Amino acid sequence: MTTTIAVDAMSGDRGTEVTVPASLSILRKDKALKLLLVGDVEKIKEELGDYSDVAQRVEIQAASEIVEMDEPPALALKKKKDSSMRVAIDMVKAERAQAAVSAGNTGALMATSRFVLKMIPGLKRPAICGELPTLSGHVRMLDLGANVECGPDMLRQFAIMGSVLASEVDGIEEPSIGLLNIGAEDIKGSEVVKQASKLIADSGLNYHGYVEADEIYSGRVDVIVSDGFSGNVSLKTSEGVAKFIMGVMREEFAKNLITKLVALIALPIMRAAGMRMDPRRYNGASLLGLRGTVVKSHGGADVLAFECAITDAAKQAKMSVPDRISAAVERQLESFESQTSS
Amino acid sequence: MTTTIAVDAMSGDRGTEVTVPASLSILRKDKALKLLLVGDVEKIKEELGDYSDVAQRVEIQAASEIVEMDEPPALALKKKKDSSMRVAIDMVKAERAQAAVSAGNTGALMATSRFVLKMIPGLKRPAICGELPTLSGHVRMLDLGANVECGPDMLRQFAIMGSVLASEVDGIEEPSIGLLNIGAEDIKGSEVVKQASKLIADSGLNYHGYVEADEIYSGRVDVIVSDGFSGNVSLKTSEGVAKFIMGVMREEFAKNLITKLVALIALPIMRAAGMRMDPRRYNGASLLGLRGTVVKSHGGADVLAFECAITDAAKQAKMSVPDRISAAVERQLESFESQTSS
Numbered sequence: 001m002t003t004t005i006a007v008d009a010m011s012g013d014r015g016t017e018v019t020v021p022a023s024l025s026i027l028r029k030d031k032a033l034k035l036l037l038v039g040d041v042e043k044i045k046e047e048l049g050d051y052s053d054v055a056q057r058v059e060i061q062a063a064s065e066i067v068e069m070d071e072p073p074a075l076a077l078k079k080k081k082d083s084s085m086r087v088a089i090d091m092v093k094a095e096r097a098q099a100a101v102s103a104g105n106t107g108a109l110m111a112t113s114r115f116v117l118k119m120i121p122g123l124k125r126p127a128i129c130g131e132l133p134t135l136s137g138h139v140r141m142l143d144l145g146a147n148v149e150c151g152p153d154m155l156r157q158f159a160i161m162g163s164v165l166a167s168e169v170d171g172i173e174e175p176s177i178g179l180l181n182i183g184a185e186d187i188k189g190s191e192v193v194k195q196a197s198k199l200i201a202d203s204g205l206n207y208h209g210y211v212e213a214d215e216i217y218s219g220r221v222d223v224i225v226s227d228g229f230s231g232n233v234s235l236k237t238s239e240g241v242a243k244f245i246m247g248v249m250r251e252e253f254a255k256n257l258i259t260k261l262v263a264l265i266a267l268p269i270m271r272a273a274g275m276r277m278d279p280r281r282y283n284g285a286s287l288l289g290l291r292g293t294v295v296k297s298h299g300g301a302d303v304l305a306f307e308c309a310i311t312d313a314a315k316q317a318k319m320s321v322p323d324r325i326s327a328a329v330e331r332q333l334e335s336f337e338s339q340t341s342s
Numbered sequence: 343m344t345t346t347i348a349v350d351a352m353s354g355d356r357g358t359e360v361t362v363p364a365s366l367s368i369l370r371k372d373k374a375l376k377l378l379l380v381g382d383v384e385k386i387k388e389e390l391g392d393y394s395d396v397a398q399r400v401e402i403q404a405a406s407e408i409v410e411m412d413e414p415p416a417l418a419l420k421k422k423k424d425s426s427m428r429v430a431i432d433m434v435k436a437e438r439a440q441a442a443v444s445a446g447n448t449g450a451l452m453a454t455s456r457f458v459l460k461m462i463p464g465l466k467r468p469a470i471c472g473e474l475p476t477l478s479g480h481v482r483m484l485d486l487g488a489n490v491e492c493g494p495d496m497l498r499q500f501a502i503m504g505s506v507l508a509s510e511v512d513g514i515e516e517p518s519i520g521l522l523n524i525g526a527e528d529i530k531g532s533e534v535v536k537q538a539s540k541l542i543a544d545s546g547l548n549y550h551g552y553v554e555a556d557e558i559y560s561g562r563v564d565v566i567v568s569d570g571f572s573g574n575v576s577l578k579t580s581e582g583v584a585k586f587i588m589g590v591m592r593e594e595f596a597k598n599l600i601t602k603l604v605a606l607i608a609l610p611i612m613r614a615a616g617m618r619m620d621p622r623r624y625n626g627a628s629l630l631g632l633r634g635t636v637v638k639s640h641g642g643a644d645v646l647a648f649e650c651a652i653t654d655a656a657k658q659a660k661m662s663v664p665d666r667i668s669a670a671v672e673r674q675l676e677s678f679e680s681q682t683s684s
Contacts, residue, residue: 148532182574213578217586232524234579236555241583244559252615273594
């Protein structure tokens with residue numbers, strides 16, 4: 001069965017220059033994929049070049065506007081009804097695509113997705129869920145920045161959504177859930193985190209309790225739940241630390257002729273190590289909680305990274321993640337009702 | 343002039359095994375330093391061995407109790423009045439020492455310091471300020487976990503305290519201050535962060551606005567202000583990422599005979615790089631806002647790391663950091679009053 005993904009072709013720092021080559025590349029690899037490229041038809045066609053080999057699986061959908069990276073979400077939602085972002089999400093709503101991918105303005109993407117697709121009943125707010133590497137595989141973490149302030153019940157909902165994603169897309173049975181806190185002891189942490197911990201513990205999920213941020217990359221749990229502020233701080237800190245460590249390495253290896261020679265010899269090993277940690281391979285964060293699949297790519301994504309975001313969207317679309325989340329939320333509600341009525 | 347530091351000799355995962363050798367080592371390097379070793383006299387003496395060369399600069403102060411790492415702070419404060427931690431802080435209060443160093447329970451150290459030494463007038467809560475490496479030097483960041491929830495005015499106070507520390511101890515004129523947020527745009531972030539930004543901008547400090555967590559290690563600013571939850575998440579994430587990257591490197595270099603050989607050749611360079619990032623060299627976080635200097639060492643500190651914490655305390659004591667913070671707070675109040683009365 002074919003999966004159709006709507007691609008916001010105008011999004012990201014480099015627009016069609018990245019989105020179109022990435023689309024062509026993934027189409028050539030995945031024969032069961034169909035893409036709807038949304039945006040400026042002329043620009044898209046120009047970038048497509050000769051695509052006769054995949055032409056039956058490409059459709060171009062015109063959209064006359066572009067949401068700017070620094071545009072206030074509410075304004076984008078109100079004024080730009082023919083933006084490439086909006087039209088891509090409309091395609092999902094109209095069931096012409098099973099998922100949308102955009103490298104655009106996160107806030108606008110959130111607001112537009114929520115407005116067009118609506119939330120799954122029982123869920124309050126969408127969360128951004130990302131994939132991070134660990135020594136033994138990877139971990140899913142949410143929220144990475146959609147919700148600056150989160151109450152205990154929102155954190156419980158994130159736990160459910162993350163659990164579904166890890167079980168459906170990663171194939172993990174009963175994924176283990178950790179709640180981000182600043183101390184493993186019960187006495188630490190904010191009131192919100194403490195209350196959320198109780199709610200998640202009662203939710204029937206495979207809850208492992210608090211995790212501290214130094215355990216994120218240890219692979220101790222499959223899913224990490226946090227509010228959007230801390231989640232985003234953690235994600236961005238990781239990028240900064242990785243850059244810093246690589247910077248120091250580079251300086252030390254560039255010190256003199258001998259160190260440069262050693263660098264040359266060590267290069268293939270360093271490259272192999274770099275590959276395993278390559279953030280491009282983890283590009284593509286899921287907007288969970290919506291009645292449709294939307295994946296957010298990093299704005300600065302290159303072709304490889306944007307390709308990964310499309311692949312991620314295709315996987316989620318195939319596994320009908322929104323339906324699974326909806327079912328999980330219903331089960332939770334039923335079990336809660338049977339508990340309170342008994 | 344001699345500086346006297348009170349050392350909680352029983353603190354940390356390994357107690358006197360680490361604190362006493364570290365004390366001896368730093369005494370042999372810094373002839374202007376005097377140490378008060380606080381704790382179990384027998385154990386301290388046993389660990390001291392032959393210390394005749396520095397004996398005039400060592401004093402042992404008996405304390406019969408130890409605060410456990412997982413002991414609730416309020417309980418430690420109430421019940422253990424003769425703990426090594428409490429007595430070390432008492433020494434500062436009694437002006438027998440200019441600073442105290444402990445690798446013990448952070449919460450108990452905070453509560454005890456606050457109870458014994460009191461806050462500087464005009465400041466609400468102490469903050470934990472740490473030093474982190476950057477490519478060009480280092481950055482000071484606070485709060486790293488003392489205050490889970492922080493209002494806008496607390497964040498402004500942290501900015502003042504961090505600025506004083508960076509100017510007095512690091513010798514930076516008008517240190518640049520950044521406020522941790524999840525987006526550089528004005529529209530992002532919580533209400534608290536937005537309000538804090540306005541307060542800091544009006545404070546007369548060298549305020550550079552918002553910084554995202556990926557800029558912490560870039561050295562863009564000298565001081566980073568955040569609430570204790572995000573600050574701790576960022577700090578712990580950094581530890582986790584560093585461990586993860588080193589783990590991947592180790593695995594790749596250990597893959598086969600050839601990679602192991604390359605590792606051997608690259609070892610001195612990797613070691614030089616490692617030295618520059620060595621967290622032990624950055625051990626010692628300052629508890630700022632108190633009427634005395636207290637430095638918290640990592641619980642798992644080894645001899646070198648604990649030595650760094652003592653050095654840090656000595657520097658702050660020499661520069662009378664609490665007095666400088668007090669003066670800065672007064673200046674702020676005066677300028678505020680003259681602004682409102684004009």
